[in-house]
Amino acid sequence: DTEVTQTPKHLVMGMTNKKSLKCEQHMGHRAMYWYKQKAKKPPELMFVYSYEKLSINESVPSRFSPECPNSSLLNLHLHALQPEDSALYLCASSQGWGANTEAFFGQGTRLTVV
Amino acid sequence: QKEVEQNSGPLSVPEGAIASLNCTYSDRGSQSFFWYRQYSGKSPELIMFIYSNGDKEDGRFTAQLNKASQYVSLLIRDSQPSDSATYLCAVNINAGNTPLVFGKGTRLSVIA
Numbered sequence: 001d002t003e004v005t006q007t008p009k010h011l012v013m014g015m016t017n018k019k020s021l022k023c024e025q026h027m028g029h030r031a032m033y034w035y036k037q038k039a040k041k042p043p044e045l046m047f048v049y050s051y052e053k054l055s056i057n058e059s060v061p062s063r064f065s066p067e068c069p070n071s072s073l074l075n076l077h078l079h080a081l082q083p084e085d086s087a088l089y090l091c092a093s094s095q096g097w098g099a100n101t102e103a104f105f106g107q108g109t110r111l112t113v114v
Numbered sequence: 115q116k117e118v119e120q121n122s123g124p125l126s127v128p129e130g131a132i133a134s135l136n137c138t139y140s141d142r143g144s145q146s147f148f149w150y151r152q153y154s155g156k157s158p159e160l161i162m163f164i165y166s167n168g169d170k171e172d173g174r175f176t177a178q179l180n181k182a183s184q185y186v187s188l189l190i191r192d193s194q195p196s197d198s199a200t201y202l203c204a205v206n207i208n209a210g211n212t213p214l215v216f217g218k219g220t221r222l223s224v225i226a
Contacts, residue, residue, distance in 0.1 A: 042216035090157055099145040099206045108157040
């Protein structure tokens with residue numbers, strides 16, 4: 001089973017809204033990631049959590065706030081987003097963090113900011 | 115600057131032919147190499163990974179790695195229209211904890 005589940009699949013939000021994206025995996029993976037992907041571009045790393053601790057923040061604006069409540073869950077809290085933040089948001093997980101570990105992606109959340 | 119280069123395509127091949135997708139990387143310390151397939155509007159799906167020099171086969175897919183030339187490729191035998199997608203090459207180096215570096219992807223079109 002290599003399933004990473006993301007909810008919701010689609011989200012439309014206004015610039016003053018607060019919303020959250022959720023990601024769950026039950027593979028016992030200890031590293032979880034948030035990526036942002038714009039059309040016709042590769043995934044762009046936002047955050048990495050390793051053993052429930054934030055390991056990498058790729059200079060992401062504070063309107064994106066990650067949270068890892070436990071080893072199976074990863075959230076991305078959204079507040080005061082801009083239309084240019086509209087994108088496909090991907091969660092991924094891997095057994096470890098570093099080389100020689102395969103990362104598996106969830107189905108993504110298609111976010112539209114209006 | 116760690117870079118992963120791919121030809122953006124589109125690469126068009128007739129149904130039944132072999133599709134050859136190429137990827138070069140700049141960091142000689144790179145140790146792990148991954149191929150993801152991404153259909154339009156969908157998330158990337160891991161289809162192959164390779165860690166050692168040489169070939170690795172899985173069904174119709176073969177990954178080839180040449181670390182001396184800093185080159186990794188993906189061959190798809192008996193290409194099908196359902197193989198039409200963007201193929202992303204991703205590389206990880208083995209120097210501590212580092213994230214995957216993605217290429218821009220190659221768009222493959224298999225013509226029936």
